[in-house]
Amino acid sequence: MTPADLSRTVLHAVHRAVAENALRAPVPARVRVERTRPGGSGDYACAVALQLAGDAGLPALEVARILRERVAAEPGIGRVEITGPGFLSFTLDAPGDSDRAVLDAVREQGSAYGHGGALRDEALRFHHAREVRAAVTADAVRRLVVSQGARVRISCEEAGEAGETEWGLLGVTVDAYGTPPVTSPADPSAPLIPVRPVPAGATARELLERLGPDATRWGLLRPASHDRAPLGDELLVQGEANPLFLVRYAYARTRALTRGAAALGFTPAIDAAPYESSARPLLDLLADHPRVLLTAARHRAPDRVARQLEAVAHAFFDFHDSCPPLPSGDEKPSAAHRSRLALAEAAGTVLAGGLSLLGISAPAHL
Structure with a gap:
């Protein structure tokens, strides 16, 4: 983290404190941080709490405590102390510590990276019309909220012979048919939640015959539910202009890199x-992945996951092209190659896990 990054982080904490009504003071245009003087505490110091205390009508020490709560957990910051009359002193993580922590988490958790228990106390009941986009959206929402610990039951307003087999081919399951009561007698805290995306305008059978299950699911889930889902043949184009192909190709490329490294006799090393510096966008996206999954689950928005995967794929290719994980020509594998391979493999893990939450396969070869 650079001094400019730290300044922006502290300024963001001021904005949050004011927005949350924890602090009533005008937000400064910028926050100044300085290297700690010899004998001082931490790497950098900031006097913003003293600057805001008068307008806030609070002691500077209290303002400093409010800001410390909002800065301490930010990536790259190891410790925040309050010194003197209200100075904030920052000790930064050693370069790369937070990156290694993210990559370690991806390696340890695998495709479950980003899953958590934030919704473990929730029992959710979703209800949808007998229409393919509603059914696929409800299924993807189920996968998302379950990944965050919730218990889920899905009902469809009516049963019928046509379309049910095709729903199964799309990975959709329904727990009950008919419209259940708005409030469950067994759990009054679990109201019925309707899933009502803009209809697809085609049946499951028509879409499967034309696009297959993976392209159908991506086409139905990638747009926000209030937008029409484009379901043309562009979903089958084998080119980077097709976001589905881009994401799956990025994953396949990460698997190819692992195979290529094994053939050259080296393995990743975090x-x-x-x-x-060209790795920073990809590292930041991987670090942000758990937040994206939780937000998508809370907002019942699988399209957010699709957009996250597209961003990861673009960042991966930018990184890959500027910092190849495999040596070329007579070049020997180096520490840099092993570290790049670790990042590439982590990107592949996140892509595969995200596709799985959308109910889409991640082939190792394309």
């Missing part, structure tokens, strides 16, 4: 070397 601690092998610091990352180049």
Whole structure:
């Protein structure tokens, strides 16, 4: 984290404190941070609490405590102390520590990286019309909220012979048919939640015959539910202009890199070397992945996951092109190659896990 990054982080904490009504003071245009003087505490110091205390009508020490709560958990910051009359002193993580923590988490959790228990106390009941986009959306929402610990039951307003087999081919399951009561007698805290995206304008059978299950699900889930779902043949185009192909190709490329490294006799190593600046967008997206999944679950918005996967795929290819994980020509594998391979494999893990939550396969070869 650079001094400019730290300044923006502290300023963001001021904005949050004011927005949350924890602090009533005008937000400064910028926050100044300085290197700690010899004998001081931490790497950098900031006097913003003293600056805001008068307008806030609070002691500077109290303002400093309010801001410390909102800065301490930010990536790259190891410790925040309050010194003197209300100075904030920051000790930064060693370069690469937070990156290694993210990559370690991806490696340890695998495709479950980003899953959590934030919704473990929730029992949710979703209800949808007998229409393919509603059914696929409800299924994807189920996968998302279950990944965050919720218990889920899905009902469809009516049963029928036509379309049910095709729903199964799309990975859709329904727990009950008919319209259940708005409030469950067994659990009054679990109201019925309707799932009502803009209809697809085609049946499951028509879409499967034309697009197959993966392209159908992506086409139905990628747009926000209030938008019409484009379901043309562009979903089958084998080119980077097709976001589904881009995401799956990025995953397949990460698997190819692992195979290529094995053939050259080396494996990934997270601690092998610091990352180049071109890796930063990809590292930041991987670090942000758990938040994206939780937000998508809370808002019942699988389209957010699709957009996250597209961003990861673009960042992966930018990183891959500027910092190849495999040596070329007579070049020997180095610590940098091992570290780049670790990042590439982590990107592949996130892509595969995200596609799984959308009910879409991630082939190792394309």
